[in-house]
Structure formats: C-alpha cells, structure tokens
Amino acid sequence: MRATPYQSASLQRVFGLAHAHLTVAMLILLLLSSVAKGAGEILIVKSSEAEPYQQAEAVVRDELTRRHYSVHASSLKDIAQSGAAAVRQSTAVLAVGTPAAKFLHAQLPANVPLIYCMVSNPQESGLLQGRESWGVTTDVALAEQVKVIADALPQARVVGLLYRGDDAEGKRLAQQMQRSVPAGWRVEAVAVNEFPSVAAAIAALTQKRLDIIWTTADPRLYDTAAVRSLLLSALRSKIPVWGFSPAFVRAGGLVGVGVEPKAQGKQAAELLANLLEQPSSITERVQPAREYQIAVNLIVARQLGVQVPDEFVRKAAFVFRGEN
Numbered sequence: 001m002r003a004t005p006y007q008s009a010s011l012q013r014v015f016g017l018a019h020a021h022l023t024v025a026m027l028i029l030l031l032l033s034s035v036a037k038g039a040g041e042i043l044i045v046k047s048s049e050a051e052p053y054q055q056a057e058a059v060v061r062d063e064l065t066r067r068h069y070s071v072h073a074s075s076l077k078d079i080a081q082s083g084a085a086a087v088r089q090s091t092a093v094l095a096v097g098t099p100a101a102k103f104l105h106a107q108l109p110a111n112v113p114l115i116y117c118m119v120s121n122p123q124e125s126g127l128l129q130g131r132e133s134w135g136v137t138t139d140v141a142l143a144e145q146v147k148v149i150a151d152a153l154p155q156a157r158v159v160g161l162l163y164r165g166d167d168a169e170g171k172r173l174a175q176q177m178q179r180s181v182p183a184g185w186r187v188e189a190v191a192v193n194e195f196p197s198v199a200a201a202i203a204a205l206t207q208k209r210l211d212i213i214w215t216t217a218d219p220r221l222y223d224t225a226a227v228r229s230l231l232l233s234a235l236r237s238k239i240p241v242w243g244f245s246p247a248f249v250r251a252g253g254l255v256g257v258g259v260e261p262k263a264q265g266k267q268a269a270e271l272l273a274n275l276l277e278q279p280s281s282i283t284e285r286v287q288p289a290r291e292y293q294i295a296v297n298l299i300v301a302r303q304l305g306v307q308v309p310d311e312f313v314r315k316a317a318f319v320f321r322g323e324n
Contacts, residue, residue, distance in 0.1 A: 041089065042069050042272070044060055044061065044072070044073040044093075045096065045100045046073065047095070047097025047100040048097065049075065056118050056261040056265035057096050060269045060272075063265070063266055076097075076099055080103060088109055091112070092112065092113040093114055093115070094272055096118050098118070102125050104116075105126065105131065113275060113276070115268060117136040118138060120137060121217060128285070128286070133285070137289065139217075139289065140289050142176055145257065146180050149212055149255070151315075153255075153306070153308075156211035157184060157185050158185070159210070160212070160213045160214065161177060161187065161215070162202070162221055163191060163192065164191065170191075202230050215253075217244040222244075231252035231253070235300075244256060245258045246258040256295050257295065258292065260292070263289070263290070294318070295316060295318035296312065297320040299322050
C-alpha cells in the first residue's frame, strides 16, 4: 500500500528529526572524546637514564596507560634543551627524580600540574615553596622507621640523632622524631651548629648512652666524610647506626630501609590519576613511601655483639653477610 502525501511528509519530518538528533549526538560524542583525549596527555620526565629511574618510569607508563591516558616520556636533558615549551601542551607532567622535579618546578607553567616521585626531602629541594606540586618521596614515615628499629633491636629505648638547630626544618625533624618514638623511649638530639664541625658533633653524640643512632638523607649533615666519621666513631663506641639507604647499611650501618623504584612509580601514578579525576581526595601535597625494603648488615651485628632476631632477617630484602 502506497503512503499518502500526508503520510510521506510525516515520515520525512520523523526521519529529519531523527537525523538531526543523531547528528547532535555524534557531535557531542566527538566533543567529549576530544576533551577526554586532551585531558589524558601525560608527560613523564626522567632525571637521567639510571636504572632506578627507568624502572619507576616503566611502571608509571603501564599504570596510566591502563587507565586510558596517553603517555609520553622524555629525559631532563631533552626537555632542558628544547625548553619548557615542550611540556606546555601536557595536561600533567610527572617528574622522576629530584633533578627533573626541581627543573620542572621552576620552569613548568602554573596551569600544568606537576607530580613527582623518587625525590628525597622535597623541602630541601624547594618543592614545597612557590607553585603547587604533589609528590611521592623516598622518605619512609618516621613511625615506620621506629617500628623497624624496634623489631631489629627489641631492647632499644634510646635513639640518638644529629640535627641542625639553626633552621626550622632541622628543628621540625628533631621534634617529629620525639613524637614518633613509643612511650618509654627517649631521643638524644645533638645540634651540629653548636659544634665547630660535624666530626665534633658526632664525637659528642657517641659519648651518650644510646641504643642506636638514627640518620636521615640530609646532605647538609651527611656527606661522604661525615658518614665515614659516624660509622667509625659508632663502631668504636659499640653503637648501632640506622642507615637511610641500603647502600648506607652495606657501608657499615646495622639496619635501615630503602624504597623500591617500581613501588614509587605505582604510587605516583595513582596520585596523578586521583589528582586529575578526584582532586578532592588529595589531602596532602607530599606522600611518604608506602612500601619500603629492609636492609640489615650481619657483619656489623657480629662486630657490635648484637643479636638481630632471625624473623627480622628473614623479612629483610637486603642481608649483608660478608659473602655478598
């Protein structure tokens, strides 16, 4: 049966409206896909091609790709040569390592979010001043460090440390350690600035009755010479030393912790995604490392006459026995 002229006109109007709605819907989808694509352009900048940075970058790339972001990577050297214009089109930039984080903090436009990982002491690096940035540090929370000390040395009750009493950050760190130790523990803090040299401050510290000397990755306190002086003085005084890295423990510390680059990358990727997708969920600009690895030096334990519990040794990722 043929349609009447009236029916044909009605059908044309229906098809016309349907076509118009379809066109509008397609335009909206196209617009949304364009916005989504633009919102997913992430640039990773590595400080160098060092293996730890490459490991962290690989995990960041995998995690963000899995979340459907478009990810590109570059080196600090290339970015520095091409200028900050190379990163202006990115929705966010993730720096791997302190050199990249410091450079981008100074050069990146304020409207491009900066996230970082594999960074120690962001306060010292200037990352907490000026433009906003968010990051994951290689620093392990003090409460976690104290817990590791208690597990390694069950009888420990007195922690010694060096700090700078002539600046706010040094005072803050000493006060934070005071708050982090359990009830019944005591902190003996020696201000380096009150002595003619770091070596003199170390000598004063090792004369105290201590169960362990805690150290932190502060280059103003612990350069190569200071670390060597501390380890020798502590060994003569039969005082264990907490190392702020597995390399420090291997050099002569009794116990310490270090971070795993892959874990840093994963935590930083999650932070970046949350910052872009759920900004209200971000309550702190700096996150300590959630995961860490324990290191213990059994050679030093024998020299000090210290018995480290077997259970603790089994948990350690780095165990220096003499043959490794």
